[in-house]
Amino acid sequence: MKLSKIIFSLFFVATTAVFAQQKEITLEEIWGGTFSQERLESLNSLNNGKEYIILNQDRDAGTSSIDVYGYESGEKTRTLVNSSNLEEISRFQGYELSDDESKILLGTQVEQIYRHSSRGIYFVYDIPSKTLKKLTDKKIQEPTFSPNGAKIAYVHDNNLYVKDLASGEEVQITSDGKKNEIINGITDWVYEEEFAFVRAFDWNANGNHIAYLKFDEVEVPEFSMDVFGADLYPGASTFKYPKAGEKNAEVSLHIYHLKEKNTTAVNLGDYEDFYIPRIEWTNNPEILSVQVLNRHQNNLDLHFVNSANNEVKLILNEKDKAYVDITDNLTFLEDNSFIWTSEKDGYNHIYHYDKSGKLINQITKGNWEVTNYYGFDPKSKTVFYQSTEDGSVNRTVYSIKANGKNKKRLTEKEGTNSADFSADFSYFINSFTNTQTPYVFTLHDAKNGKLIRKIKDNAELLEKEKAYGFSPKELSTIEVNGNELNMWMIRPSDFDPTKNYPLLMFQYSGPGSQTVSNTYFGTNDYWYQMLANEGYIIASVDGRGTGFKGAAFKKVTQNELGKYELEDQIAAAKKLGNLDYINKDRIGIWGWSYGGFMSTNAILKGNDVFSMAIAVAPVTSWRFYDTIYTERYMTTPQENPTGYDENSPINHVDKLKGDYLLVHGTADDNVHVQNTMRLIEALVQANKEFDWALYPDKNHGIYGGNTRLHLYTKMTNFIKENL
Numbered sequence: 001m002k003l004s005k006i007i008f009s010l011f012f013v014a015t016t017a018v019f020a021q022q023k024e025i026t027l028e029e030i031w032g033g034t035f036s037q038e039r040l041e042s043l044n045s046l047n048n049g050k051e052y053i054i055l056n057q058d059r060d061a062g063t064s065s066i067d068v069y070g071y072e073s074g075e076k077t078r079t080l081v082n083s084s085n086l087e088e089i090s091r092f093q094g095y096e097l098s099d100d101e102s103k104i105l106l107g108t109q110v111e112q113i114y115r116h117s118s119r120g121i122y123f124v125y126d127i128p129s130k131t132l133k134k135l136t137d138k139k140i141q142e143p144t145f146s147p148n149g150a151k152i153a154y155v156h157d158n159n160l161y162v163k164d165l166a167s168g169e170e171v172q173i174t175s176d177g178k179k180n181e182i183i184n185g186i187t188d189w190v191y192e193e194e195f196a197f198v199r200a201f202d203w204n205a206n207g208n209h210i211a212y213l214k215f216d217e218v219e220v221p222e223f224s225m226d227v228f229g230a231d232l233y234p235g236a237s238t239f240k241y242p243k244a245g246e247k248n249a250e251v252s253l254h255i256y257h258l259k260e261k262n263t264t265a266v267n268l269g270d271y272e273d274f275y276i277p278r279i280e281w282t283n284n285p286e287i288l289s290v291q292v293l294n295r296h297q298n299n300l301d302l303h304f305v306n307s308a309n310n311e312v313k314l315i316l317n318e319k320d321k322a323y324v325d326i327t328d329n330l331t332f333l334e335d336n337s338f339i340w341t342s343e344k345d346g347y348n349h350i351y352h353y354d355k356s357g358k359l360i361n362q363i364t365k366g367n368w369e370v371t372n373y374y375g376f377d378p379k380s381k382t383v384f385y386q387s388t389e390d391g392s393v394n395r396t397v398y399s400i401k402a403n404g405k406n407k408k409r410l411t412e413k414e415g416t417n418s419a420d421f422s423a424d425f426s427y428f429i430n431s432f433t434n435t436q437t438p439y440v441f442t443l444h445d446a447k448n449g450k451l452i453r454k455i456k457d458n459a460e461l462l463e464k465e466k467a468y469g470f471s472p473k474e475l476s477t478i479e480v481n482g483n484e485l486n487m488w489m490i491r492p493s494d495f496d497p498t499k500n501y502p503l504l505m506f507q508y509s510g511p512g513s514q515t516v517s518n519t520y521f522g523t524n525d526y527w528y529q530m531l532a533n534e535g536y537i538i539a540s541v542d543g544r545g546t547g548f549k550g551a552a553f554k555k556v557t558q559n560e561l562g563k564y565e566l567e568d569q570i571a572a573a574k575k576l577g578n579l580d581y582i583n584k585d586r587i588g589i590w591g592w593s594y595g596g597f598m599s600t601n602a603i604l605k606g607n608d609v610f611s612m613a614i615a616v617a618p619v620t621s622w623r624f625y626d627t628i629y630t631e632r633y634m635t636t637p638q639e640n641p642t643g644y645d646e647n648s649p650i651n652h653v654d655k656l657k658g659d660y661l662l663v664h665g666t667a668d669d670n671v672h673v674q675n676t677m678r679l680i681e682a683l684v685q686a687n688k689e690f691d692w693a694l695y696p697d698k699n700h701g702i703y704g705g706n707t708r709l710h711l712y713t714k715m716t717n718f719i720k721e722n723l
Contacts, residue, residue, distance in 0.1 A: 022467070022468055022469035022493065022533075023467040023468050023469075024468075024533065025468055025526060025529055025530045025533065026530070027527070027530070027709055027712050027713055027716065028709065029526075030523060030526045030527055030530070030712070031523075031708050031709040031712065032709075034464075035461065035464075035465070035521070035523075035526050037438045037439050037458050037461060037520070038439070038456055038457075038458055038460075038461070039439060040429065040431065040439075040441045040455065040456060041054045041055065041056070042054070042055065043069075043420065043429075044097065045420075045421070045422040045423040046068070046101060046423065047101060047423050048423070048424075049071075049422040049423045049424030049425075049426050049427070050070065050071055050072075050422070050426075051068050051069060051070055051071065051077060052068070052069055052071060052422070053066050053067065053068050053069070053080065053097070054066070054067055054069065055094070055095060057091070061084065062090055062091055063082065063083045063084045063090065063091055064082075064083045064091040064092045064093075065079055065081065065082040065083065065084075066079065066080040066081050066082075066095055066104065067079050067080070068080060071422060071427045071443060071452075072427075072443070072452060072453070074443075074453060074455060080104060080127055081104055081106070081125050081127070085130075086125075086132050088123065088132055088134065089106065089108050089123060089132075091108070092106040092107055092108050092123075093107050093108065093110045093120070094106075094107035094110060094120075095107065096143070096144070096145065098145040098149030099145065099147050099148070099149060100148065100149050101127070102126065102127055102128060102149055103124055103125065103126055103127065103145070103149050103165075104124070104125045104127065105122055105123075105124055105125075105135075105143055105145065105152070106122065106123045106124075106125055106132075107120045107121075107122055108120060108121050108122070108123065109121045109139070111139075113141075114189060114192055114193065114669060115192065115193055115670070116192050116196065116197070116198050117141065117186070117192055117198045118141070119139045119140060119141045120139060120140070121134070121137075121139060121140075122134075122135040122136070122140060122143050122154075123135060124152070124165060133165075135152060135154070135163065136154075136156070136163070136170070138156045138157075139156070140154040140155060140156045140161075141154065141155045141156070141186055141198070142154060142155055142185070142186055142198060142199040142201075144199065144201075144203065145203075146203050146207035147203055147204075147205055147206070147207045148207050149165075150164065150165060150166065150207070151163060151164050151165060151207065151258075152165065153185075153201060153203065153210055155177075155184065155185040155186045155201075157177055157178075157179075158177025158178060158179065158182060158183045158184055158186070159172060159173070159174045159175060159176075159177035159184055159185075160172075160173040160174045160177075160184045160185035160201060160210070160212055160256075161173060162210070162256075162258065171261065173185075173210070173212075173256045173263065174214070174263075180217065180222065180238065180239065180240055181216075181217065181218050182214065182215070182216055182217070182218075183214070183215040183217065183249075184212060184213075184214050184215075185199070185200055185201040185212045185213070186198050186199065186200050186201075187200050187213070187215070188215045188217055188220075188240060188249050189239055189240060189241055189626075189669070190241070190242055190248070190249075190626045190627060190628050191215075191275075191277070191628070193626065193628075193629075193670060194626065194628035194629045194632075195275070195277045195278075195326055195628065197277075197278075200212060200213040200215075200279070201213070202279055202280055202281055202288075203281070204281040204285045204286075204288070204307070205281060205283060205284075205285040206285040207258070208257065208258050208259055208285070209255055209256065209257055209258070209281075209285070209286075209288075209307050210255070210256045210258070211253065211254070211255050211256075211279050211281065211288050211305075211307075212253075212254055212255075212256065212279075213251055213252070213253060213254075213276055213279065214251070214252045214253075214254055215249040215250070215251055216249060216250040216251075216252070217240040217249035217250075219247045219250075220240040220241075220242050220246070220247050220248065220249050221240070221241070221242065221243065221246050221247065222238050222239065222240055222241070223238070223239060223240075223241035223669075223672065224236050224237070224238040225237045225238075225666070225667055225668075225669065225672070225673075226666065227667060227697055228666070228696045228697055229697065237667070237669070239669070241626065241669075241672075242626060242627040243623065243624060243625065243626060243627065243630075244622055244623055244624075244625060244626070244627055244630040244631055244634065244636060244637055244644075245623070245627070245631075245636040245637040245638050246627065248273065248275075248295070248627055251274075251275065251276050252265060252266075253265070253266040253268060253276060253279065253290060253305075254266065255288070255305075255307050255310075257307075264310055266290075266305055266310050266312065267310070267312070268290065268292055268303060268305075268312055269292075269303075269312060271292060271294075273294075273295040274292055274293060274294055274295065275292070275293040275294075275295070275297070275628070276290060276291065276292055276293075277291055277293055277326045278290075278291040278326065278328070278330070279291075280330060280332075282304070282332045282336050282338075282355075283332045283333070283334060283336050284336050286306055286307050286308055287304050287305070287306060287307070287336070288304070288305040288307060289302060289303070289304055289305075289315075289330065289332075289338075290302075290303045290304075290305055290312075291303075291326070291330075293324070293326070295627075295631065296323075296631065296635060297323045297324060297628075297631070297632045298319060298320050298321065298322060298323050298324060299317070299318075299319050299324070300317070300318040300319075300324040300326075301314055301316070301317055302314075302315045302316040302317075302318075302330075302340075302357070303315060314357075315353075315355075315356065315357035316340070316353060316357045318342060318344065320343070320344075320551075320555075321555075321558075322551075322555040322558040322633075323555070323558075323632045323633065324343075325343065325348075325512075327341055327373075329341040329350075329373040331373075331375065331376055333376065333378065334378060335354075335355065336355035337352065337353060337354045337355050337360065338352075338353055338355070339351070339352060339363075339373070339376055339383065340352075340353055341370060341373055343551040345362070345365065346367075346550055346551050346552060347366065347367060347368060347369050347370075347550050347551065348369045348370050348371070348551075349362060349363070349364045349365055349366075349370055350362075350363040350364045350370055350373060350383060350385060351363060352402055361402075361403060361404055362404065363383055363400060363402060363403075363404050364383075364385065364387070364400060364404070365404075366389065367550065368387055368388045368389045368392075369387060369388045369392075369547075369548050369549075369550070370385050370386070370387050371386050371387055371388060371395060371548065372385060372386035372395075372418070373385050374386070374397075374419055374421055374428075375421060375425065376402070377424075377425035377446075379424075379425075380401075380425070380447075381401055381402045381403075382399050382400070382401055382402070382425070383399065383400050383401070383402055384397070384398070384399050384410075384419065384421060384425065384428075384446070385397070385398055385399075385400070386398075386417070386418060386419065388548050390414060391414075391518075392486060392514075392548045392549050393475060393486055393514075393516055393517050393518045394414055394415060394416065394517075394518050395415075395416045395417050395418065396409060396411050396417055397409075397410045397411045397417050397418070397419045397428070397430065397449075398410060399446070408448065408449065409449065410428070410430075410444065410446070410448070410449030411430055411432070411444075411449060412449070413432055413434070414434065414518070415432055415433055415434025415435075415437065415518045415519070416432065416433050416434065416517060416518055416519045417430055417431070417432050418430070418431045418432075419431075421446060422446075425446050426445075426446055426447075427443060427444065427445065427446055427452070428443075428444050428446050429441060429442070429443055429444075429455065430442050430443075430444055433518075433519045433520045434518045434519065434520065435472060435473045435474075435475060435488075435518055435519065435520060436472065436520070437520055438457075438458035438461050438462065438520040438521070439456075439457070439458055439520070440454075440456075440457040440458070441454075441455040441456045441457070442454050442455055443455055468529070469493045470493065470521075470529050471490050471491050471492065471493045471495070471529065471532055472490075473488050473489075473490055473521065473525060474488060474489050474490070474491075475487070475488050475516065475518060476488075476489070478541060478572055478575060478576075479575075480541070480543070480568050480571045480572050480575065481544070481564075481567060481568055481571055483543075483544060483553070483568075485541050485542055485543055485544075485568060485572065486514075486516035486541070486542045487516060487539060487540065487541045487542075487572070488516050488539065488540050489537065489538070489539045490525070490528045490529065490532050490537070490538045490539075491532060491537050492532045492533060492535060492536070492537070493532065493533060495581075496581075497580065497581050498580075498581070499581060500580075500581060500582070500583045501535060501536060501537045501581055501582055501583060502535070502536050502537070502582075502583050502586035502587070502588070502723045503536070503537050503538075503539060503573070503576055503577070503582050503583070503586065503587045503588070504528075504531060504536050504537070504538045504539075504587075504588045504589070504590065504719060504723060505538075505539050505540065505541070505569065505572070505573060505576075505587065505588065505589040505590075506524070506528075506538065506539075506540045506589075506590055506591065506595070507540055507541065507542075507543070507565075507569055507589070507591050507595055507598055507599075508546075508591060508592070508593070508594055508595040508598075509542075509543060509545060509546065509565040509569070509591070509594060509595060509598045510545070510546075510593075510594035510595075511545055511546075511547075511554060511555075511557060511561075511632075511633055512546065512547035512554055513542075513546050513547055513594070514542060514546055514547050514548055515540045515542055515546075516540055516541070516542045527712060527716075530716070531716070531719065534720065536719070536723070537581075537582060539572075539576060541568065541569065541572040543564070543565050543567075543568025543569060543572070544556050544557060544564045544565060544567075544568055545557035545561075545564060545565045557633065558633060559633070559634055559635065559640055559643045560643055560647065561622060561633050561634055561643070561647060562597060562598065562601055562647035562648075563646075563647055565598060566598060566601050566602060566605060566606065566647075569589065569598065569602055569606070570602065570605075570606040570609050570610075573587050573589070573606070573609045573610065574609055577609070584609075585611065586611060586612075586723055587609060587610055587611060587612075588610060588611065588612035588613060588614075588719065588722075588723040589602045589603070589610050589612075589613050589614075590613065590614035590615070590616075590715070591614075591615065591616070591618075592616040592617055592618075593616070593617050593618065593619070593670075593671055593700065594619065595615075595616075595618075596614075596615035596616050596617055596618025596619070597615070597618045597619040597620065597649070599613045599614060599615045599618070600613065600615045600618050600620065600649040600660075600662075600679070601647065601649050601652070603656060603657075603658050603660050604649055604652040604653065604655040604656055605652060605655060607655050607656065607657040607658060610658060611658040611659065611722075611723065612658050612659045612660070612718075612719070612722045612723045613658065613659075613660050613661070614660075614661045614663070614715055614718060614719075615660075615661070615662050615663065616663045616664070616702065616711075617663070617664050617665065617668055617670075617671050617676075617700055617702065618649070618662070618664075618671070618675060618676070618679075619671055619675055620648065620649045620650050620675040620676065620678060620679040621644065621645075621648040621649075621650050621675065621678065622634055622637075622644050622647075622648065623637050623644055623648075624671075624672060624674055624675050624678070625671065649679060650678055650679055650682045653679070653682045653683050653685075653686040653688060654686050654688075656683065656686070656688045656690065658722075659690075659691075659718070659722035659723075660690040660691065661690070661691045661692070661693070661714075661715065661718045662676055662679065662680065662690060662691070662692040662693075663676075663692070663693045663694075663695070663702070663711065663714075663715075664676040664693075664694055664695070665694070665695045665697075665698030665699055665700065665701075665702045666694055666695065666696050666697060666698065667696075667697045667698055667699050668698070668699050668700045669699060669700070670699070670700040671700055673694070676692070676694075680692060691718065693711075693714060695707060695711070
């Protein structure tokens with residue numbers, strides 16, 4: 001829908017709507033969970049493909065259970081374990097089932113470390129005998145069953161261990177692990193955050209080899225954060241954090257042989273300053289796949305390593321002028337041929353290679369993106385995936401034969417569809433949402449997408465919302481700088497096109513991101529509804545650099561983070577400001593993290609367009625951010641100093657004219673509060689007035705207790721006072 005069509009529709013809505021007395025929404029309701037959507041509990045399919053299991057928590061009784069349900073009936077058929085029947089533990093927070101489904105690993109006292117990592121006390125429950133054994137008295141990380149369920153490998157204090165469950169024998173594989181020096185079997189901070197994985201070891205199919213990564217981070221610079229707490233003297237959290245252009249951990253690959261009880265180091269070749277973002281054993285128990293990425297992240301090698309002699313063979317090479325994305329889509333078939341996803345033709349698609357790396361065929365193709373690869377059914381030789389074939393703001397589920405033929409659309413409704421398949425790919429549970437519909441969960445036949453049964457919807461939420469008279473989130477496009485950009489807009493429920501409204505824009509804008517999608521309200525959307533009822537129009541525009549419109553659109557920002565994205569936000573604001581019902585002198589913008597970087601630049605470089613901005617946890621110079629993320633898009637500061645500095649808000653503080661609110665958590669291990677402190681100092685020295693707030697001991701998410709309520713109250717008041 002073009003912008004001109006939006007304007008026409010506004011008059012239609014305004015002249016046909018009849019407004020009754022509406023209930024006013026409050027921040028307390030929003031952050032108190034009044035509008036929470038019902039979700040389907042995290043489920044895992046059993047091997048039979050006919051049943052799935054769910055972890056249920058009985059908060060009143062303080063117990064946990066893992067219950068089995070039938071796909072077709074939805075009825076509970078039995079319980080695998082209930083903590084009320086266990087003497088040693090009252091409840092558990094997570095679980096893992098062994099491959100043969102005879103044992104369950106139960107996690108208790110689990111504590112978060114960083115974004116993905118945690119440690120806890122673990123027990124092994126034997127289903128046939130109904131017996132429970134503590135794995136170890138130590139708090140450990142990433143416990144993982146061997147393929148036959150006889151052993152468990154785990155990490156404690158940066159060392160890798162294996163325990164035999166029958167004999168109780170524990171073997172310590174490594175002994176050099178030490179905090180802030182050597183890590184075995186789990187990733188360092190920057191790998192965890194940017195390559196999105198923690199467990200850096202993998203069992204082979206026979207359970208007689210474990211491949212693992214070792215990180216030597218002795219020479220990586222340390223970052224230290226004050227932790228204020230409640231004691232008389234504050235403490236400090238010190239960890240290795242490689243900032244752009246600085247020394248990374250040296251990573252190496254090793255294979256431990258359980259029978260021989262020895263370890264061999266694998267020489268991957270003549271690489272300098274490289275990453276190993278994924279290791280995974282193939283279906284051949286002697287062949288390990290290893291992905292090696294150069295520091296610029298524009299050259300990816302897929303190697304096969306023969307564990308018998310450590311022979312390394314290059315199977316596949318992927319190059320890109322900008323960067324190559326890392327995924328978990330690599331799937332090995334019975335003959336050790338493999339599925340791979342790539343943007344090499346300009347859009348993300350699925351490819352099939354033989355075991356030597358020769359291309360068999362490109363399975364999907366077209367000017368659209370594969371957004372999720374669900375898996376391969378060996379019986380029907382069918383690939384299941386999610387894509388943007390229905391438009392970049394939508395998601396649809398498809399199946400296609402491995403030869404690229406017989407493609408079937410498995411979901412019918414236009415919006416955002418996401419599938420969870422049974423183990424044998426006979427069923428899938430579809431979650432569906434669009435701008436008018438909160439999540440609906442349904443069960444379907446995977447052969448043709450036929451509806452089997454309805455599972456759960458949010459009809460009660462829709463009924464509750466009627467009293468508030470919320471405005472719709474309207475999707476459209478806006479032509480900016482030669483591109484049709486996706487946009488949503490929320491207007492006051494009593495919108496009058498003859499009136500003049502202030503505009504608040506929200507964006508994130510980071511590479512490959514998306515804020516404009518055909519989905520129902522999130523928590524922030526209810527805040528926007530509240531602001532709309534206060535007389536504001538809220539809009540979001542996904543500019544160049546965002547995702548799901550092809551590689552060229554996404555990678556245009558390479559080496560210039562913040563340049564083209566800002567140009568698009570400024571141009572979109574100007575175009576919206578020219579509409580009769582928007583006050584071009586009252587346009588604000590806000591964002592969090594990358595979005596805070598953008599909103600800060602907007603109030604500085606776009607000071608003739610934006611009169612107000614809020615930045616939460618912003619990057620203020622890419623020199624302060626980590627190597628993997630920053631260098632992927634910017635190379636190093638040594639190679640690209642102007643790219644770093646010309647788009648850094650710190651270097652443009654003299655341009656501040658409007659009202660600016662800066663917010664950060666002091667314990668942000670991701671975007672360090674250093675970013676905000678350096679910007680504050682620059683603004684002070686430029687004698688610029690602004691508002692700022694720090695949240696003690698809060699991380700990048702700034703939450704806990706009343707923190708979010710306090711933050712959004714502060715932002716709401718700032719908007720009402722200044723926009």
